[in-house]
Amino acid sequence: MGYGRAAAVGAGGFWPKTYLHCGRLLDVRSGKLLSQQTIVVEKDRIVAVQSGYTAAGGPQDKVVNLENRTVLPGLIDCHVHMLSHPGKGSSMNQFTMNPADYAYRAIGDAQLTLRAGFTTVRDMGGEGGVNISLRNAINRNQVEGPRIFTAGDAISATGGHMDEADGLSREQMAHYGQPANIANGPDQCRQAVREQFKRGADVIKIASTGGVLDLSKDGSGPQYSEEEIRAVVETARDLGMKVACHAHGAEGIKRAVRAGVVSIEHGTLMDDECRKLMKQKGTWYVPTIVAGKSVADSARIAGYFAPAVVSKALSIGPLIQANCGRAYKAGVKIAFGTDAGVYRHGVNALEFGYMKDAGMPAIETIRAATVYAADLLGETPNLGTLEAGKYADIVAFEGDPLQDISAMMRPRFVMKAGVTYRKE
Structure with a gap:
């Protein structure tokens, strides 16, 4: 089975965040691989995509290490x-x-x-x-x-x-x-x-x-x-x-x-x-x-x-x-x-x-x-890219699919709507 449902609301009414440290993030619009990016997830949505590896901001926040992976939209x-x-x-x-x-x-x-x-x-x-x-x-x-x-x-x-x-x-x-x-x-x-x-x-x-x-x-x-x-x-x-x-x-x-x-x-x-x-x-x-x-x-x-x-x-x-x-x-x-x-x-x-x-x-x-x-x-506002406001549908692969398309057969991390279902 998966790795649990969305995190419970924290003290003061704030939701804990998940920080995904991405070694390579594919911007599917431009076709460019961006190095050392952080995707910030809150509840079921992406709230930010930041350059560099951002540290967790609160005691209930967590960090997911994808520094050796290529990260794509779901x-x-x-x-x-x-x-x-x-x-x-x-x-x-x-x-x-x-x-x-x-x-x-x-x-x-x-x-x-x-x-x-x-x-x-x-x-x-x-x-x-x-x-x-x-x-x-x-x-x-x-x-x-x-x-x-x-x-x-x-x-x-x-x-x-x-x-x-x-x-x-x-x-x-x-x-x-x-x-x-x-x-x-x-x-x-x-x-x-x-x-x-x-x-x-x-x-x-x-x-x-x-x-x-x-x-x-x-x-x-x-x-x-x-x-x-x-x-x-x-x-x-x-x-x-x-x-x-x-x-x-x-x-x-x-x-x-x-x-x-x-x-x-x-x-x-x-x-x-x-x-x-x-x-x-x-x-x-x-x-x-x-x-x-x-x-x-x-x-x-x-x-x-x-x-x-x-x-x-x-x-x-x-x-x-x-x-x-x-x-x-x-x-x-x-x-x-x-x-x-x-x-x-x-x-x-x-x-x-x-x-x-x-x-x-x-x-x-x-x-x-x-x-x-x-x-x-008809779901462009919700799906298809790794951008703030989209569903936190995030997948990571072993290898670089732009150089070797067979990498798409090697998923190592799968998140749908903020919930992790696969992590290797």
Whole structure:
């Protein structure tokens, strides 16, 4: 477990402070490594960042020695599935697992994610509202995990990527009926958004094309009209929510971007017209390279996926990395996201190396998981940089990730909202 909750209020009503002595502090905005800095934390916020090593000011204050570490803002993964867990035959889980089973398993994966340095995640859809309950339990300090912004149940067309009845027998299809996340036509799309808002979602996720891990025949064809997507976007906007869009094929991407979604997830088959349109509209791209590589590797294991999945995983999975490089060169805004849950939780930082190999400078991959990700979430006042007023989400690594990006796989200190969860 962690290292305790926020310190109790001291004598006279003053809160004790924590002074973090940082040997190297990365200013993600400028890209500069600042030496010998002190971050001052009070309750759940950063109250100052000072040059030199500042001594503790009061008897209840404490000092954390990070003088041999590189210190960064807490990392943000903009595409995870906290209730998903990879494994051979995992498509059968919907028939064998109860909501409580998902919840207990997710607690462990949430802890792994947090200890890996990811203090915030955007959960892109799960089962039965359990992801919303997990978010709430973490917010109440009942379990440990990253700060979660969740889509609740992702919205899909009939036969689309999030239609759990895809590929089943007619009897099983009848059993599923018309779930609240399945919507066709503008009116049903508006209702589906309102339903997720009512249930407590923070963000809306839709699928404008098919996917790799569903049982549909095609992962690239468009599945929503531009009119349907616009109905989702406008309704979500009225409710103060942003819309993320799962999309592989180019036509589904273009419809979603024109309709005003905030981000394209995966974007595997985007063409030059997609990239130009995304840059023009300011649409974010969340590549999820590690997931593409993972599913392609798993597809080569006999029986790991259903036959309908194997061909899609082998053809689509390997394309994401090169597409990320093309998008970066074209000036498309890129935020960090991994699709954790498709691969195992806790190794999210593998994405940094894959992004760098795609042609992104190391500092840009880190910005994608900090300041850029905070912008995508609409959380710039709270997250993404080490500045006074921000949440005290602070991580420290062994080594210099600007020189060796694999250092992002070696977190040695993790603090979220002023509470230490890892210290080595």
